[in-house]
Amino acid sequence: MEKINAETRKKIDEIVARHKGKMGPVKLMLHDVQNECGYIPFEAMLKIADACDVSVANVYGVVTFYAQFTTQPKGKHVINVCMGTACYVKGAQQLLETxxxxxxxxxxxxxxxGLFSIDAxxxxxxxxxxxxxxxxxxxxGNITDMNEVKQLISAIATSE
Known part of the structure; x- marks a missing residue:
């Protein structure tokens, strides 16, 4: 289990305190932690479970059920490539590889x-x-020119 810094721990404590006692607080807390930290550290799951009087397994189940939650820090720029049927048929695999x-x-x-995170x-x-x-x-959308994709990524990388 990774260690989080004191500033992140303080933010998590504030989020937990703000939502404790409200209806459906687990998901609210998880959203706020994700927004503040960029991901949901295990220590946050422990604090949320304790504040909501539920098991850590219950909180972890919510985190892993919903695709919008992540337990890993993301890069500065997040890229999601759709691999659904329509996108796949129209070249999403080549897009993802590029x-x-x-x-x-x-x-x-x-x-x-740490600049990019890529999710299929x-x-x-x-x-x-x-x-x-x-x-x-x-x-x-309608991304078929792979050179254009490379130029877009290059422009993002050089703007840093």
Whole structure:
């Protein structure tokens, strides 16, 4: 289990205190921790479980059930590539491979420099724009020009 710093621990304590006693606090707390920390450390799950009088297994079950939660820190730029049927048929695998190569990052991992995280995701609900990637929350659709993808990634990397 990784150790978190005092500042992160304080943020988690504030979130837990703010939601303790409310209805459905586990998911609310998890959302807030994810927003503050960028991921959900195991120590946060322990604190949430204790505050809500539920087992850590229950909290972990919620974290692993919902795709929006992650237990690993993400890179500065998060890229989600849709691997749903429509996107896959229209070239999502090639798109994913191109992005991984351009970012020097494996699928569902964070690049060694901490700049990019790449996630292969289920359907993003934008089938008419297939293939689709979401980069830092912005939807990019009809991505068929792999050189354009490489240029976009390069522009992001050099803007740092």
């Amino acid at each position: 992005i991984c190569e351009a970012c020097d990052c494996e699928v569902n991992k964070t690049s060694p420099d 995701t289920r359907c993003l609900g934008a089938c008419g724009l297939a293939p689709v990637a979401i980069i830092d929350g912005k939807v990019h």
